[in-house]
Amino acid sequence: MARVFYPVESYSASEAGYRLLPFRFLRLESNKELLVNQVGEFVVAPFGTAQALIRKQLTRGSDIYATFKAKQFIADDSSSPLLDLLATKYRTKYGFIEGFTKLHIFVVTLRCDHSCHYCQVSRQTADKSTYDMSYETAGKSVELMMKSPARHVTLEFQGGEPLLAFDVIRYIVPLAKRRAEALGKDLDIVVTTNLANATDDMLFYLRDENIKISTSLDGPAFIHNANRPRPGNNSYELTIKNIERARKILGYSKVAALMTTTQLSLQHPTEIIDEYVRLDFHSIFLRPLSPYGFAVKTKKKTGYQLDNFLNFYRTGLAHILQLNRAGYNLAEVYAKILLTKILTPDGTGFVDLQSPAGAGINVLVYNYDGDVYATDESRMLAEMGDHTFRLGNVWTHSHKDIFTGDPFLNLVSASCNQSLTGCSDCALQPYCGADPIYNHTTQGDIFGHRPTSNFCKRNMTIIKYLFDLISKQDSELMRIFFAWIQNSSLSEVSKAGPS
Amino acid sequence: MIGAAADGFKSEVVSNLSATIYLDPRIYSREAILKACYWFTNVAYIQIPESPDGRIAIQIRLRQTVPTLEEPQLERIEEFIGEFCNSLLDFELRRQVETETASLKQLILAKAFSESGVLEDEPPGTIADPVENRKPTSLVQIMKTFTSPKE
Numbered sequence A: 001m002a003r004v005f006y007p008v009e010s011y012s013a014s015e016a017g018y019r020l021l022p023f024r025f026l027r028l029e030s031n032k033e034l035l036v037n038q039v040g041e042f043v044v045a046p047f048g049t050a051q052a053l054i055r056k057q058l059t060r061g062s063d064i065y066a067t068f069k070a071k072q073f074i075a076d077d078s079s080s081p082l083l084d085l086l087a088t089k090y091r092t093k094y095g096f097i098e099g100f101t102k103l104h105i106f107v108v109t110l111r112c113d114h115s116c117h118y119c120q121v122s123r124q125t126a127d128k129s130t131y132d133m134s135y136e137t138a139g140k141s142v143e144l145m146m147k148s149p150a151r152h153v154t155l156e157f158q159g160g161e162p163l164l165a166f167d168v169i170r171y172i173v174p175l176a177k178r179r180a181e182a183l184g185k186d187l188d189i190v191v192t193t194n195l196a197n198a199t200d201d202m203l204f205y206l207r208d209e210n211i212k213i214s215t216s217l218d219g220p221a222f223i224h225n226a227n228r229p230r231p232g233n234n235s236y237e238l239t240i241k242n243i244e245r246a247r248k249i250l251g252y253s254k255v256a257a258l259m260t261t262t263q264l265s266l267q268h269p270t271e272i273i274d275e276y277v278r279l280d281f282h283s284i285f286l287r288p289l290s291p292y293g294f295a296v297k298t299k300k301k302t303g304y305q306l307d308n309f310l311n312f313y314r315t316g317l318a319h320i321l322q323l324n325r326a327g328y329n330l331a332e333v334y335a336k337i338l339l340t341k342i343l344t345p346d347g348t349g350f351v352d353l354q355s356p357a358g359a360g361i362n363v364l365v366y367n368y369d370g371d372v373y374a375t376d377e378s379r380m381l382a383e384m385g386d387h388t389f390r391l392g393n394v395w396t397h398s399h400k401d402i403f404t405g406d407p408f409l410n411l412v413s414a415s416c417n418q419s420l421t422g423c424s425d426c427a428l429q430p431y432c433g434a435d436p437i438y439n440h441t442t443q444g445d446i447f448g449h450r451p452t453s454n455f456c457k458r459n460m461t462i463i464k465y466l467f468d469l470i471s472k473q474d475s476e477l478m479r480i481f482f483a484w485i486q487n488s489s490l491s492e493v494s495k496a497g498p499s
Numbered sequence B: 001m002i003g004a005a006a007d008g009f010k011s012e013v014v015s016n017l018s019a020t021i022y023l024d025p026r027i028y029s030r031e032a033i034l035k036a037c038y039w040f041t042n043v044a045y046i047q048i049p050e051s052p053d054g055r056i057a058i059q060i061r062l063r064q065t066v067p068t069l070e071e072p073q074l075e076r077i078e079e080f081i082g083e084f085c086n087s088l089l090d091f092e093l094r095r096q097v098e099t100e101t102a103s104l105k106q107l108i109l110a111k112a113f114s115e116s117g118v119l120e121d122e123p124p125g126t127i128a129d130p131v132e133n134r135k136p137t138s139l140v141q142i143m144k145t146f147t148s149p150k151e
Helices: A049-054 A063-070 A082-093 A135-145 A162-183 A200-208 A221-227 A235-250 A269-278 A293-297 A306-325 A333-343 A376-383 A399-404 A406-413 A436-443 A454-470 A475-485 B030-038 B077-113 B130-134 B139-147
Strands: A023-028 A032-037 A042-046 A103-107 A152-158 A186-192 A212-216 A255-258 A363-366 A371-373 A390-393 B002-006 B009-013 B018-023 B044-047 B056-062
Touching: A023 A454, A023 B077, A032 A049, A042 A049, A042 A063, A042 A454, A049 B077, A082 B077, A103 A135, A135 A162, A135 A363, A152 A162, A162 A186, A162 A200, A200 A235, A212 A235, A221 A235, A235 A255, A269 A306, A306 A454, A306 A475, A333 A454, A333 A475, A363 A376, A371 A376, A376 A390, A376 A436, A390 A399, A390 A406, A399 A406, A436 A454, A454 A475, B009 B077, B018 B077, B030 B056, B030 B077, B056 B077
Parallel strands: A103 A152, A103 A363, A152 A186, A186 A212, A212 A255
Antiparallel strands: A023 A032, A032 A042, A363 A371, A371 A390, B002 B009, B009 B018, B018 B056, B044 B056
């Protein structure tokens, strides 16, 4: 077959002007601007570049012209068929929407042996019947979960402390596996537990059923025990012992830990991180405290200003980077999520920071009493008497009822940052998300007010900070970032750089 | 007191806490003005009353009137005007991008999420390229999956 080419003059640049492709920009510190196109590709350029670009003052043949053309900010008459390419990139970025709800959280009991300040829902009671999910409700919940069009679903057991209702877990697991297999779905199962009540038999069961564990570790003993009171004040000691035991039985990679940040934590970022290193964890999530439930009621104990959290985050991230440079692989999960969005063509399925928001679309919560909520935070609001985001009940609502009902439709009307005031023009939009439930909780309406939103300020500050780091042109730092993104070690990432 | 004047822009400082900005609507669009105002509603009360002389008048009154422990430094009205002015220019530029690319943006979205494939363009040139055809990751192969009729 002959190779056919256009004549050579087809490939030469003409002197005609260029046209703009969709992009957004914002000013960064230090006289720089960040320009981001519709699919999240970016250019950090000197102040004034956006104005010159928009006013068509860029000179053909200049490096900056070539950069903007290559990154699809502009097109001229020698541009390749870029619309399809942009559409393909866009589809890739939003691939997480495909399949709809993937994460299904089952609250099998509200009972718990801990009384954490920031916990919204737990009940300290021995009464099994009141706060445990019944087998019948569990069955209906599995039925509803399997109606999700997603080919790959995750079932997460939560509480309270789910291991206190281990019989319910043992009822649900085989049922869910049978249904998933019959429907040709892949199924992952995770249990979120403080491990305090985990017997060897339970751990062997989890191992045999290939169930992962996510546990809570807030830092060294003086922080963990202060945050997570339980009879005997020995939560830390139990957690450490049980993490080791769970790792031995289930395998190292099957046990993950999550921390919650409180007022006390804010003073001790390095101690918390060092505790994770001491326990040989290779990822840590410096999470802000969510503004829900008892966390709001006990604000004096756990509440703090956003600026304090941002300082905590920056200090923590700097320490983590230092550890990585010294040879210990430790990823900060929030940065990793953002860097994946910034430095790769992919989006992430992280339900707390995406647009459309994850609520309902990517996560559903099945409460012990059969109520279905859009997110874990929604059911925490319900525990405070606010049922706005109760989407239905497994006994009375079908899958269709839930996703065509008013509560869900109201929620999705504020779920896309592409169409929210303030977000629609923001250059950080492709990396950020929408959180109507947070807006409702903190500002009284699902659309929210960006100039006074802590969600907005927190994410803008952290994303801009990451761009500051990226634009330092530090090749070792970029290798660390790519190691996080690729879930690999620093030594495995031979060379990397921003796209 | 006249604060500053430039093409299409004039500001009048009324007090330490308030000012009025006058804008020429031939230079600044209503959309850019409203968007710029929105981002300052955390620090100021902003009103845009009807103006008899054809200019757009923006009345600004800073929210914080006394220093607090959280905000010990009061915002200066002159600084506010400067920041507002920069922001206004940014939003005017953003509006230009939006105007020029709105239909393109819609087309990209439609293409991205269209399952039918009818919106896909044939790439220019020919795909009768045996070298490219042999590479599974070549653009030719990638484009083929989006340009071939729906199976």
